[in-house]
Amino acid sequence: MARYGMVIDTKRCVGCADCVVACQTENNVPEGFCRDWIVEALDGEYPDLRMEIRSERCNHCENAPCVRCCPTGASQITDGGIVLVEEAECTGCKACIASCPYDARFVHPEGYVDKCTFCYHRVKEGQDPACVAVCPTKCMHFGDLEDPHSEVSKLLRSRPNHALIPEAGTKPKIFYLT
Amino acid sequence: MAKQFSRREFIKIGGLGLGGAAVGTGIAHSVLGGLGTSPALANPVLSGAIDGVVSTTPTVCEICFWKCAGWVHAVDGQPWKITGNEADTHCNGRLCPRGTGGLGAYLDEDRLRTPLIRTSAHGKQAFREASWDEALTHIAEKLQKIADEHGPECVALFTHGSGGSFFKHVLRAYGSNNISAPSYAQCRGPREEAYTLTFGEGVFSPERTDIRNTRCLVLIGSHLGENMHNTQVQEFADMVGDGGSVITVDPRYSVAASKSKYWLPIRPATDMALMLAWINVIVEEQLYDKDYVESYTYGLDALKHSVRDYTPEWAYPITTIKPQLIRETAREMAHHKPATLIHPGRHVTWYGDDTQRVRAGAILNALLGSWGRRGGFFYPNKASIPKYKYPKYPTPTRTWKDAYPKQFPLANLALANGICDATIPSPERDCSFKGWLVYGTNLLMTLPQPKKTIEAIQNLDLLVAIDLMPAEITGWADVVLPECSYLERYDDLRVSPGRVPAVALRAPAFEPKFNSKPGWWIARELGIKMGLEKYFPWQNIEEYLESRLGGTGISLDELKKKGVINLEERDPIYFEDGVQPEFDTPTGKIELYSTQLEEYGFDPVPKYTAHDRPPEGFMRLLYGRAPMHTFGRTTNNPLLTGLMPENEVWINRWVARLLGIDHEQYVVLVNQDGVRSNKIKAKVTERIRHDCVYMVHGFGHSDKRMRKAFLRGADDAQLVTRVKIDPIMGGTGMRVNFVAVEAA
Ligand code: SF4
Ligand code: SF4
Ligand code: SF4
Numbered sequence: 040m041a042r043y044g045m046v047i048d049t050k051r052c053v054g055c056a057d058c059v060v061a062c063q064t065e066n067n068v069p070e071g072f073c074r075d076w077i078v079e080a081l082d083g084e085y086p087d088l089r090m091e092i093r094s095e096r097c098n099h100c101e102n103a104p105c106v107r108c109c110p111t112g113a114s115q116i117t118d119g120g121i122v123l124v125e126e127a128e129c130t131g132c133k134a135c136i137a138s139c140p141y142d143a144r145f146v147h148p149e150g151y152v153d154k155c156t157f158c159y160h161r162v163k164e165g166q167d168p169a170c171v172a173v174c175p176t177k178c179m180h181f182g183d184l185e186d187p188h189s190e191v192s193k194l195l196r197s198r199p200n201h202a203l204i205p206e207a208g209t210k211p212k213i214f215y216l217t
Numbered sequence: 218m219a220k221q222f223s224r225r226e227f228i229k230i231g232g233l234g235l236g237g238a239a240v241g242t243g244i245a246h247s248v249l250g251g252l253g254t255s256p257a258l259a260n261p262v263l264s265g266a267i268d269g270v271v272s273t274t275p276t277v278c279e280i281c282f283w284k285c286a287g288w289v290h291a292v293d294g295q296p297w298k299i300t301g302n303e304a305d306t307h308c309n310g311r312l313c314p315r316g317t318g319g320l321g322a323y324l325d326e327d328r329l330r331t332p333l334i335r336t337s338a339h340g341k342q343a344f345r346e347a348s349w350d351e352a353l354t355h356i357a358e359k360l361q362k363i364a365d366e367h368g369p370e371c372v373a374l375f376t377h378g379s380g381g382s383f384f385k386h387v388l389r390a391y392g393s394n395n396i397s398a399p400s401y402a403q404c405r406g407p408r409e410e411a412y413t414l415t416f417g418e419g420v421f422s423p424e425r426t427d428i429r430n431t432r433c434l435v436l437i438g439s440h441l442g443e444n445m446h447n448t449q450v451q452e453f454a455d456m457v458g459d460g461g462s463v464i465t466v467d468p469r470y471s472v473a474a475s476k477s478k479y480w481l482p483i484r485p486a487t488d489m490a491l492m493l494a495w496i497n498v499i500v501e502e503q504l505y506d507k508d509y510v511e512s513y514t515y516g517l518d519a520l521k522h523s524v525r526d527y528t529p530e531w532a533y534p535i536t537t538i539k540p541q542l543i544r545e546t547a548r549e550m551a552h553h554k555p556a557t558l559i560h561p562g563r564h565v566t567w568y569g570d571d572t573q574r575v576r577a578g579a580i581l582n583a584l585l586g587s588w589g590r591r592g593g594f595f596y597p598n599k600a601s602i603p604k605y606k607y608p609k610y611p612t613p614t615r616t617w618k619d620a621y622p623k624q625f626p627l628a629n630l631a632l633a634n635g636i637c638d639a640t641i642p643s644p645e646r647d648c649s650f651k652g653w654l655v656y657g658t659n660l661l662m663t664l665p666q667p668k669k670t671i672e673a674i675q676n677l678d679l680l681v682a683i684d685l686m687p688a689e690i691t692g693w694a695d696v697v698l699p700e701c702s703y704l705e706r707y708d709d710l711r712v713s714p715g716r717v718p719a720v721a722l723r724a725p726a727f728e729p730k731f732n733s734k735p736g737w738w739i740a741r742e743l744g745i746k747m748g749l750e751k752y753f754p755w756q757n758i759e760e761y762l763e764s765r766l767g768g769t770g771i772s773l774d775e776l777k778k779k780g781v782i783n784l785e786e787r788d789p790i791y792f793e794d795g796v797q798p799e800f801d802t803p804t805g806k807i808e809l810y811s812t813q814l815e816e817y818g819f820d821p822v823p824k825y826t827a828h829d830r831p832p833e834g835f836m837r838l839l840y841g842r843a844p845m846h847t848f849g850r851t852t853n854n855p856l857l858t859g860l861m862p863e864n865e866v867w868i869n870r871w872v873a874r875l876l877g878i879d880h881e882q883y884v885v886l887v888n889q890d891g892v893r894s895n896k897i898k899a900k901v902t903e904r905i906r907h908d909c910v911y912m913v914h915g916f917g918h919s920d921k922r923m924r925k926a927f928l929r930g931a932d933d934a935q936l937v938t939r940v941k942i943d944p945i946m947g948g949t950g951m952r953v954n955f956v957a958v959e960a961a
Binding site for chain 1: 297298299300301308311312313314317318320441442443445447450451453454455457458470472474475476480482844845855856857859860869870902903904905906
């Protein structure tokens, strides 16, 4: 069974937010909401500065608190370890929103909770998620972390990297190359 | 004495055109929701499965001039998304955020909907809705009157964007060649002239920079990554990813600076000193490409002599960059030569000596041997698609150059601000401009000194604005013509030279919304009403396109299927691969010493001139771009506004502390002439020097018909009340304004 994840090269990313717009049109994300977003993390004092630019989204955690706390079972882990919300079963109680350390979820105007799906509909067809496919700097990679020959596995072996808030113990599956 | 006409008023008309004559097309509702209403509309992606018939139409993006080819996807005729065309070398299958969000241009509910004519009744000016027939007849009559009374040369066209080519055609057929684009004197004009003076050719657009093979890239105020010119950024990311060396000179820690080996936070307005010091080090230490310089260049000795005092020690107190760092970066550039690219920049109208500053960079490129070499500047292949054969245009008796005799000898294109000046009557001129056609450019934001623009407008007999959006300029027009968005129309072919020359097609993916029309249609109908039938032998655009393609072996049908066709011309693009090193300059060489500048009495080798520093309590106003916006043209786009709804003013943290300004607090900028900006959020940051502030251009729209952009953020152009004119080509240096920051 595949274990899908993302590897994002912060050296290449310019923070253009193309990934955000592509997600919005691909997935019909309502105006005023987004499933992915950009963080510019600045370190140091003028003129000695460093900056990491990251495209962030749901980490499709292996140990996902949002799934564990969901009272209706709408939040679930699907094939390939993709965390999804079953719209019809979601009552909009927001328990998952409170439990997510990454602030990845929001209430869709139609009442259910929404977030990044890793573009499950595209992945099923063998395509990359929309954000990965659009990125002009080609800084995002999607693939099977289980497969040692996949591009994502190779990148993780060859380059220093980190995940976000590892101390939360959620086992996130998005890694940032530095 | 001339009769005093009532002054032209700016017409603000919130509701007009929003209901009335609008003609719905069945897809007037956006799938993405408009105006904050919930989008309970067709959902093309149901739980991940696309439910419906997907169709794709080829397009060429119009959100910026990079003109990437892409596909418009619709589900059951409803707009879904736009993606890049894999075969296109302008985008390599990946559009930039603005192109990806291009559907917003179509979906925007605030678009102009129907032609409008200015009327005056009971002392009040207002627009009334008009039919196309009425509006175009009105314009044709006015143009005839101007031609009879003053000559057709008194009409000028300002243009920006693809559809402009049809209006240029109308104007030339009418008998005027006063065609100008603010992209010359307000943007890249000095660059093109500086490179032409040095190498005999310009840099062109898209730039002929070979960044993907560059090993050392020097960016002087160019903020690649924030400035999202697609393949340029793609290649930049590739070279950074491959460990290439980047040297960024910028008072601001830009995104590019964050990817650089060296960030040189230079004192604003002193770049020339740094470049001269670099030249000094490179010639003194003999770091230049000796064979190349010997074979191809003219004037090394004169250059050496001229820069001998411009040492790094001299430059230090001017630039605040340490001498050791100036030497180290000069050596770094030399180490990677000839794959070192001193980027020529794009928007370079800064301080009034811009042609000379850009020339200093051109000289560095010449010394390092990067022009015509891999990793430097390549020689683009031409795309040989013939132009449409029209009857000969009448010969104008006067040209735009007559409007300012003996000035700007080296200007090769009409100056938009010059036409603006020459519209204000003056005893020194026998003719002033009487009519303006303004296509797709919001002159109030693109020209500096908006007050002067408004003064010029007061003197016009006719102002026609052709636009998608109710941009500020439309409020000053006599007639407003709503063009449909690029997704609803054909345009002329995109014929592009480059490493791989190509032809690309924009076809309509949707019917024009409301009562808007394609540019080609408007131009043709207007031309016919003006009695210029013989210049419009084609009946519709498809006929025109077929005719242009005739003889190339490419059919319109094939182009509709593929969107872009890469042409066969693949000649070498570098000297090392066989390009003949020929330079169209008076000496036939790369001119380190410019014989043309000498002839016209300018410095043949760039010299340093000190620019004014900010007075006490003021900081220099710098402006730039954000990746998700193309100036003011996208700030109302419902898909892009959310990403950056307003601009912020960047203020150094220590300065903010002294001023008592908090991060995210709203402030007002007041310039040296007392002009106050709209309120703008402060971004208090380590990422900028203390002596300047920075903001993204294109915000702070003052026309309330653009509901998402209206008074969101501040407009930098409004604060540019002063300019320094480049004596060589007439560019308007705009970074010569200073602002103080006050709490809002
Ligand atoms: S599209 Fe790519 S470069 Fe742009 S912000 Fe997203 S990840 Fe970064
Ligand atoms: S990032 Fe948040 S929403 Fe996504 S799986 Fe982890 S906890 Fe759940
Ligand atoms: S660079 Fe972006 S905005 Fe410009 S043409 Fe390409 S996709 Fe469109």
